[in-house]
Amino acid sequence: MPSRTRLLMSFALAALSATLGACNKDPEIPAPVDGGTGTDEFICETRDSKACIGGVHHRCEPIGEVGLKVVTEDCDLENLLCVVEGGCLVCSPKGQGCDPDGNVATCNDDGSAWIVDKECPPEDGLVCHKGRCVDPCEVADDLRSYVGCEFFTADLDNASLDSGADASAQQYAVVVSNPNPVAAEVVVEINEGAPGAAPKVKELMRVQVGPGDLEVFELPRREVDGSSSNEQCLGPEDTCPVGEQCFCSGPMDNPFCTCRLSMATDGKNDGTHSALTAQAFRVTSNWPIVAYQFNPLENVGVFSNDASLLLPTSALGTAYTVVSWPQTIAN
Template structure:
């Protein structure tokens, strides 16, 4: 499969993974063993190892608009307005989409001292003609106070807000810890941790996340993520972070593993719920206590009419767990009402043209007796036999690789709603071209593709890639320039995937039918990845409670 440097004449191929050894002095070091495609585990999270009570860290991993043919997606009774861009805030709130007018951004915990690096939020105006006016606020004793803006953003353009450090360290409640981002027309927002430039070593541990506007939040969330890391001193913790949009929000956390106590937060016992009261803008962080543990399977619920924003994150994760080097992870979790059943699993960019390295996948079931069918071309390696059968809270975890022409894309079809997460692996998973470290994306189900995106490719990352997934034959343009048919490869009969290397900048992506894009960047000591946006029309209106 081709990977073209978009906007230049350089053509590249996509890349690969094998074990290697060595220590180049980077502080994010681990044992330098490797992974192979085909390793897989299925089950809920577990715990092993050392208590981290004195470190406040923890660790471990477990095994009407345009119409889109969603193929074998199961009809769960949802409605909404998939595949369109709302033009007013009222419409955005009514139909629930990541194109919205009110967001809460969080400076999430990263590897110390890089958790204090420059952090920021990018706001994209995806309207055809309307200007957007955006403000960023923080809350104090006198109410919400503007700290950036008002900022006018032209149609199909983007503005970056560089914001002061407000990260929460370890388990605890941070009153008024969030930034509130509001716009007068629907926009898309992303956060970058850190924002980074060529002089900022914070990019050695970095990631990014699409932000979900508050009206699309939910009252029931299940957590998917990686375990904490045991190979650094101090060990690095996996955690979940919750932000409230309403005063008097009661958050109930049922941890899947032991979690640390902190200011306003009790120590968590596996399977035992605890309640925390939050007001608008307050931030709750719950971090793992024990090495070898992950928060996958943790449940986060809130009281009726008080939906919350929930992030799954990691200070600095190694993937695989014993492979150099670690990197920050973060993603905002959709609530269960927006989980789907049909996905195009377009993998992270590969890093060697001749030998694509395996990419880690997690498929998490929200309900019992979920059958998951995985379909791929013959050249794709590492997929477990399917259908898989998962119960609520169980996760299938496996590495998928392939060949230069079939690097590891596949289709996921489930009988009940699932979450699908993909991870870039650590740099020593490659024998050569050892660049990039772990990054995370949660893939949107096919029902939630959109026809237009404006995305930021931040400065100073030597390699940045757009991963495009489209219905077969649908024309996609970048800044008005069509993406050549030859850049796409088939994934099944109904979808195609392309990977384009691009320079830093702001890009407008459009098509006549809904498609999806993720953005990823790599440096020798780090990487980032995020999904460019999604419709959040309700797919699964009646998820089971608990």
């Protein structure tokens, strides 16, 4: 037999031997089985593997003798709590917290029900939070969202045209909504003192806002940059806001008098545009509310306007980015 033929046969026999060897492995030791993921996040490493991922409970069930498959249950969809060892439960066994009715409660041993420990009556100004009866404004402080109990709002600059159109003189307002199951008492105040001096707080309005209701507070002109208030006054001896005087024009027997910074101004956007003032309004409530400012409130044809969701003091930080726009057609 030629040497080349013998060489080829040797390679063939070696390959056959390797194949037979692979087939003759001990049949009592099964080859590894891919358990499968079932999802992109959970793998059945053993039949006891369990996890809660995004409110969905994951566990493993056998497939045949050696395989495993992922079984899921969406606890969020059932409005239940995902507990790794228990699945979708009403609550975490033996845990303490707040039941759906807003009471301080302890979960029973199997997680199927809450046992009430203490009631937190809303009519007494209490809510359940983290297993305690607390003031609702304390909850707002803890959550740091746009729902809160104290806000500061400011009458910002709007345009005033020489032709007489004065967007800055349109009605400024704050609108609050009450998402709570009881009425909220909302108070609007101003500081009549000078910036940096001891506050001289004056209450402007106090309103009971019903549950699920809203209230519109139409506020006096009080531009944050210190522009003239243009409040009507009776004469030079009349009292005006800090820094202003009463100036009159028109016939002496029937003058028209307003509070302005000086006689030389017409009272339209005559402030410094950037200023340190005490011109803000303070809005407080005994229950967390949502607040918006509208400047102006109602003027569909206005050419200069502002509408903003207000953040409560409980949600404020220390660093912000301010976006501005160049002045164009008006003062």
